Amino acid sequence: MRKLSMTLLLLLLALTACGPAALDDQQPFETVNLTMGFRPDIQFAPMYMAVQQGFAEEQGLDIVFNHLPETEAVQLVGVDELKFAIASGEQVLLARAQGLPVVYVMAWWQDYPVAVAAPEGSGITEPADLEGKRIGIPGLFGASYIGFRALLDSAGLTEADVTLDSIGYTQVEALSQELDEAVVIYANNEPVQLEELGMPVNVIKVADHVHLASNGLITNEKTLREDPDLVRSMVAALIEGIEATVEDPGEAFEVSKTYVEGLAEGNTEVQREVLQRSLPFWQDGRIGFSDAEAWENMQAVLLDMELLTEPVNLDEAFTNEYLP
Secondary structure, three states, rough: OHHHHHHHHHHHHHHHHHHHHHHOOOOOOOOEEEEEEOOOHHHHHHHHHHOOOOHHHHEEEEEEEEEOOHHHHHHHHOOOOOEEEEOOHHHHHHHHHOOOOOEEEEEEOOOOOEEEEEEEOOOOHHHHHHOOOOOEOOOOOOOHHHHHHHHHHHHHOOHHHOOEOOOOOHHHHHHHOOOOOOOEEOOHHHHHHHHHHHEEEEEEHHHHOOOOOHHHHHHHEEEEOHHHHHHHHHHHHHHHHHHHHHHHHHHHHHHHHHOOOOOOOOOOHHHHHHHHHHHHHOOOOOOOOOOOOHHHHHHHHHHHHOOOOOOHHHHHHHHOOOOO
């Protein structure tokens, strides 16, 4: 009996000694909100993959997705009410010009996706061909407008050389119904929809004529100063999500069905093709890396458009320091 009691005592002591250490090894996940565009979309597949494939978990992160208009998200990151958001390069520069200390820490889109689409056979194949044409555009704001202005500038044209028609996000209808001779679109999106309607188009990509800073991950100076390891973990998880999406877009599409309402219903082939045409914009170069020339070009466009009154310090606007 005494021998049995001693054995039980030794076992209890061993478990007591091991228990706290085992618990210490199980570090709690840090919940991080990632704010993206206005609504869930197949184009956010890399972010969904980062969570569903366990890359965020490996970094000790529990990523929660939020959706807000881009300008609102940038403002909230700037005042540290949000730690992270997906935002475009021009919004970073415009925010810093207003004194908001946002910093771009990972390039998701390596090239600017804005383009102009015109019907095949229209003779509109180069930026110079836009002269004198009536062109539909969502409005005189945002990435579409900035990309279009950069495209005009690449051909030595100005807004006075074209007729702009503000049409909201009805580019497919405007072109298919011949309301405009060309429309400003996203190269990975509207051309797919137009082709589905039996209307093949010529696509003039901004990226083929000028390199501009596009969408990526932003945070703020306070987070970089106080929690740089959090930023590194977030960047690492998202880069792995991008890489996994590029490697297996079919799996990324299936994963996205969990997040994008209606993606599993109706004609999924259009959305599959949108994802497929997004891939080159994400993988053309080193994933996550920001090119200084793209930022210099973006600033030059904003200054020319008088959206910036003076240059901002680009060294403070973006960094590659937190890449794996």
